[in-house]
Amino acid sequence: MTAIGWFQIILFCAVVVALVKPLGWYMTRVFNGEATFLSPVLRPVERGFYWISGVDESREQHWLTYTVAMLLFHIGGFLIIYGVMRLQAVLPFNPADQAAVAPDLSFNTAVSFLTNTNWQNYGGESTVSYLVQMLGLTHQNFLSAATGMVLAVALIRGFARASVRTIGNFWVDITRCTLYILLPICIVYSLFLVSQGMPQTLGPYVDATTLEGAKQTIAVGPVASQVAIKMLGTNGGGFFNANAAHPFENPTALSNFVQMLSIFVIGAAFTNVFGRMVGNQRQGWAILAVMGVLFIAGVFVCYWSEANGTTALQALGLSGGNMEGKEIRFGIVASSLFAVVTTAASCGAVNAMHDSFTALGGMIPLINMQLGEIIVGGVGAGLYGMLLFVVLAIFVAGLMVGRTPEYVGKKIEAREVKMAMLAILVLPLMYLGWTAVAVVLPSAVASMANAGPHGFTEVLYAFTSATGNNGSAFAGLTGNTFFYNLTLASAMFVGRFFMIVPAMAIAGSLAQKKSVPPSAGTFPTTGGLFVGLVVGVILIIGGLTFFPALALGPIVEHLAMNANTLF
Amino acid sequence: MLREIRPAIVLLLLLTAVTGLAYPLAITAIAGVIFPSEAQGSLIEKDGKVIGSALIGQEFKEDKYFHGRPSATLAPDPNDSSKTVPAPYNAANSGGSNLGPTSKALNDRIKEDVEKLKAENSSQPVPIDLVTTSGSGLDPDISPEAALFQVPRVAKARNLQEAQVRQLVEANTKGRFIGVLGEPRVNVLALNLALDGASK
Secondary structure, X not given: OOHHHHHHHHHHHHHHHHXXXXXXXXXXXXXOOOOOOOHHHHHHHHHHHHHHHOOOOOOOOEHHHHHHHHHHHHHHHHHHHHHHHHHHHHOOOOOOOOOOOOHHHHHHHHHHHHOOOOOOOOOHHHOOOHHHHHHHHHHHHHHXXXXXHHHHHHHHHHHHOOOOOEOOOHXXXXXXXXXXXXXXXXXXXXXXXXXXOOOEOOOOOEEEEOOOOOEEEEOOOEHHHXXXXXXXXXXXXXXXXXXXXXXXXXXXXXXXXXXXXXHHHHHHHHHHHHHHHOOOHHHHHHHHHHHHHHHHHHHHHHHHHHHHOOHHHHHOOOOOOOOOOOOOOOHHHHHHHHHHHXXXXXXXXXXXXXXXXXXXXXXXXXHHHHOOOOOOOOOOHHHHHHHHHHHHHHHXXXXXXXXXXEEOOEEOOHHHXXXXXXHHHHHHHHHHHHXXXXXXXXXXXXXXOOOOHHHHHHHHHHHHHHHOOOOOOOOOOOOOOHHHHHHHHHHHHHHHHHHHHHHHHHHHHHHHOOOOOOOOOOOOOOXXXXXXXXXXXXXXXHHHHHHHHHHHHHHHHHHHHHOOOOO | OHHHHHHHHHHHHHHHHHHHHHHHHHHHHHXXXXXXXXXXXXXXXXXXXXXXXXXXXXXXXXXXXXXXXXXXXXXXXXXXXXXXXXXXXXXXXXXXXXXXXXXXXXXXXXXXXXXXXXXXXXOOOOOHHHOOOOOOOOOOEEOHHHHHHHHHHHHHHHOOXXXXXXXXXXXXXXXXXXXXXXXXXXXXXXXXXXXXXXXX
16 A cells, blocks of 8 residues: 555545535425526426426325336336347447347346346347447436435435325436436436547447458447446446446546546435435534544455455565556555445446455445445435434434433334335345355356355345446456346346335334424434444445355455465 | 337337437448548558558567567458358457456466566566457557567567657557546557558
């Protein structure tokens, strides 16, 4: 670890924190339906959209209607992606003449983009056409991100409102989120990315003759427009197979820094939106503090472990840390930081190959996802995931002193706690369950690229990433098989919707409750004690669920590495 | 619930048209005007022919050129399309080795490369980036140490003074962005082009 390395990390954190308030202010205005500086241009477009699609923007929805609207919207999204992938060979914008994508791979990818996972069983430049990249993937990058955001807003409204039956209008929220927040940022952002060297063209792949006279085919495409929303919406599905490690998908140290910022910024600002909507911004800062503590701890372990390298490298006299699978322009620190950022949020873009990380360095991304991606988290999804843990922490605190727990003026009762537990328990059920199935099926074991405990970690990582809707991978695992295409899709589906529906049920139930004014017996939820309590609950629940699985994978691998055992 | 079906179809189509077609096509048009070279992939032409991209590494094997990092990219096997064969710096199929820290295959490969490099230059420690593959397999850069390590070989192959080659390396070394972000690096293709220019 170096001083300049830590300086980069601190700079990153400082910029994120500086952006929280202004963006939180702007997003709150958008979701409250207030005018913004873009309204003169966008308001007529917005009204036109409602008029054509028959949306009455003044009509609010019950939580069930809101959830059903969201699900209906997703059915259509699924059909569009699946359709363009299956038909890409006969559709335009296919200069590389890609053939139709296989049914199981198309199914997996459609579910993957719909659930904001963006798991890459497809190879990007070697599998899909430009039309699929744009109409299939870029469009769903926007809409799955917007979905996560509006659901978080709906849950926040549940906390903020009192004695009402409705939590907003899904159609209005999703339209405003896309038009006022995601699209304007992406337009500026994608042009910045092109200035850094990211291609943005519909032209065919380029044939070059290298200096030594060899042929090199260089894949290009409309990269920047997709990468902007891929990062901002914490989607993470790459234009290219190597994702953000590809020089075209992340050309410079500056583009890398801005990409990391764009992964975190909306998720972090959501804590401020929460604070503003419940009437006390300090409530938001307390949640951000919980995230910050867990984040810094992860960065420290990952960076330290990667900078140390492996025993085998040291024995060969090689210094400078573990550079296998990392790019020179990023080096150890920006690769380690990116890995922690992308898994703390549910982005899943990678700028280095996690499969080649050291055992402990690769364990941190795994832990981040297994905790439920609540450290900033996916846009919106991180906040509603975190609020589920807050509900539990408040419940535990209430048990300790024998009072009905309250949070931001709402009594937390049996229904909320049951729903929170349901959402939290369904995640380990998916990733531990499917991992257990995979490691006893010979055909699934054959997909592992590495032998020994690392092979087990590859499978555990795949199901964890799918369940957490992250999408990063220990990419050695051959995931494009019938078994993995279907099981990973089921993990992605359950991981997304079995989290969303309970969270929406909580939103509906909270909105109906009366607001209780704080009294002398109210547990203050803006201080250090609260932060410590939530961190504790997260680590205890996490530790109890997945520590045994980690012991079989990265922990035993670390011990083997120190003993210089190779597989 | 029935009245939610119309927006589920119509609004989806509208938003799809905006985000999936209008937005990428508009960005393509704007980028093509204000950043024409970058938008096309930062291609480098020599005598009217494309010789590569400034951002994409290419394979160098000859002694007279600086070599990039090992690359783990693959290509379909020409004899059996269900299999793949190594194809370093295949810019149509990026990817890393994905070998883990306790992989015997990885350690054998690194050991072999270290020995080769030690035979080439025993006066300096072997730089780690010359024996490890990058994440994309297309890394255009090497560390300044890795470039300096190769100076004696390149100078000998070209009958140039080592000091002259070293100077070229230094001229092609880029520092961190504003002194803070990223790592110092040397673009191998740019360095080799400069070298070809100097040898004329």
